[in-house]
Amino acid sequence: MTRLAAHFSCIVCLGTVLVIVCARFLFIQVDESVRVKKAVKELSTFTNSSCSKKTTLVFVKVHKAGGTTVYRLLMTFGLRHHLNFVIPQQTRKNRGHNLGWPRPLKQGQYLPRIPGEPFHILTNHVVYNREALHDVMPNHTVYMAILREPFSHLKSVMNFYDLPSLYKLPKKNTMKSFLSRPKFYEKRWRRHRKDQPFSYTNLMSFDMGIDPSSRLDTEYVRGHIKHLDAEFFLVLILEYLDESLVLLKRYMCWDISDIFYTTMNLMSYDQKIADASEKMRDQHRAWSVADYMLYEHFNRTLWRKIRQEGEDFWRELNTFRDMKTRVQEFCETSGRSKSARTTFEGSPWSKPFVVDFAFCRLLSKPLPLLRNGVRDAHLEKLHQHKIRVQ
Ligand SMILES: *[C@@H]1O[C@H](CO)[C@@H](O)[C@H](O)[C@H]1NC(C)=O
Numbered sequence: 293m294t295r296l297a298a299h300f301s302c303i304v305c306l307g308t309v310l311v312i313v314c315a316r317f318l319f320i321q322v323d324e325s326v327r328v329k330k331a332v333k334e335l336s337t338f339t340n341s342s343c344s345k346k347t348t349l350v351f352v353k354v355h356k357a358g359g360t361t362v363y364r365l366l367m368t369f370g371l372r373h374h375l376n377f378v379i380p381q382q383t384r385k386n387r388g389h390n391l392g393w394p395r396p397l398k399q400g401q402y403l404p405r406i407p408g409e410p411f412h413i414l415t416n417h418v419v420y421n422r423e424a425l426h427d428v429m430p431n432h433t434v435y436m437a438i439l440r441e442p443f444s445h446l447k448s449v450m451n452f453y454d455l456p457s458l459y460k461l462p463k464k465n466t467m468k469s470f471l472s473r474p475k476f477y478e479k480r481w482r483r484h485r486k487d488q489p490f491s492y493t494n495l496m497s498f499d500m501g502i503d504p505s506s507r508l509d510t511e512y513v514r515g516h517i518k519h520l521d522a523e524f525f526l527v528l529i530l531e532y533l534d535e536s537l538v539l540l541k542r543y544m545c546w547d548i549s550d551i552f553y554t555t556m557n558l559m560s561y562d563q564k565i566a567d568a569s570e571k572m573r574d575q576h577r578a579w580s581v582a583d584y585m586l587y588e589h590f591n592r593t594l595w596r597k598i599r600q601e602g603e604d605f606w607r608e609l610n611t612f613r614d615m616k617t618r619v620q621e622f623c624e625t626s627g628r629s630k631s632a633r634t635t636f637e638g639s640p641w642s643k644p645f646v647v648d649f650a651f652c653r654l655l656s657k658p659l660p661l662l663r664n665g666v667r668d669a670h671l672e673k674l675h676q677h678k679i680r681v682q
């Protein structure tokens with residue numbers, strides 16, 4: 293059996309080598325050789341790849357960066373694949389959203405591990421601290437995060453945390469006033485919150501582990517980003533969420549049905565449409581330079597990765613968007629019936645897959661129920677091992 297497999301892979305190898313050698317002779321032009329490299333890559337995915345689904349990951353759910361969409365997606369993925377989550381221990385102060393945030397994660401802040409099984413997914417709010425996370429997650433864990441264009445992030449933060457009342461900002465020209473004196477308003481807020489080490493207006497860099505007291509030191513920030521670049525497998529960018537997810541699917545060897553999502557956290561609010569002058573943007577950049585550096589670095593990185601995937605990436609992206617729409621349409625119509633069941637055709641990038649009532653329900657489950665589903669599944673497994681949690 294193994295000999296047969298060895299022979300088979302030998303033939304595949306030989307074939308691949310032949311293709312490369314032939315290609316070397318036949319195609320001289322550079323773009324041709326790129327095409328050949330791609331063909332070889334495609335050949336190797338066809339003749340089975342050592343590509344099996346990666347299921348062990350940390351997702352740093354950066355605040356107000358669109359992380360909730362991915363959080364939902366990961367919980368759905370985890371439930372469908374029976375994976376173990378790191379789940380926050382609920383206390384009076386923590387209603388179960390944070391894993392140690394705003395401080396590094398510590399033992400005892402999450403539900404116990406299932407005996408004999410590893411943790412697979414950590415996706416609740418956490419401050420990125422490699423050592424602390426390494427203590428919890430297996431060695432082969434993949435690290436991911438999400439970032440958002442900083443000015444749009446600021447608008448979202450203003451709205452969500454109601455900074456106008458928290459920071460006592462003027463009612464008129466709120467954003468303009470804040471950006472003309474951010475330090476003043478921050479200080480005023482901080483005076484009463486000595487126990488909160490973060491800043492609402494620099495949340496992205498804070499969540500990514502940048503020391504808030506050094507966040508204006510661009511040398512330090514650049515060094516930190518260099519580490520992040522080496523330590524993160526993929527940083528998603530909200531403005532290019534679909535592109536990011538298709539990359540994720542490719543890197544993780546997932547199926548197209550693993551990256552369907554529904555957006556539910558979209559709100560419209562005043563700050564969202566408030567426009568910014570050039571001056572305001574410059575002021576924001578000066579105040580949140582670490583966030584800008586982070587975003588710009590990882591946006592560039594994302595696009596470099598996309599370019600490396602070749603033309604075929606765009607065809608897969610279109611297929612994904614098209615299928616996502618069709619699945620959503622199905623789920624909103626016939627999918628509401630318990631006996632609903634339909635098979636979506638395969639494509640060069642995905643196997644055929646079945647969408648049924650259960651799949652549709654999971655896809656549209658309200659966030660609190662999804663979160664409870666994950667918690668209950670874990671508690672049930674612990675119960676089977678006679679481990680009690682209060
Ligand atoms: C092909 O891939 C699947 C799953 O990714 C794996 O289980 C199987 O062993 C692979 N086959 C070969 C011949 O490598």
Ligand SMILES: *[C@@H]1O[C@H](CO)[C@@H](O)[C@H](O)[C@H]1NC(C)=O
Nearest residue numbers: 410426427429430431432433
């Ligand atoms: C994980 O890696 C560390 C070294 O970094 C090693 O000591 C440890 O045994 C590894 N754990 C597993 C489960 O492989």
Ligand SMILES: *[C@@H]1O[C@H](CO)[C@@H](O)[C@H](O)[C@H]1NC(C)=O
Nearest residue numbers: 441529531587588591592595
């Ligand atoms: C992200 O990078 C791309 C490619 O370089 C660029 O076109 C785009 O403007 C950047 N996006 C933002 C929001 O800065």
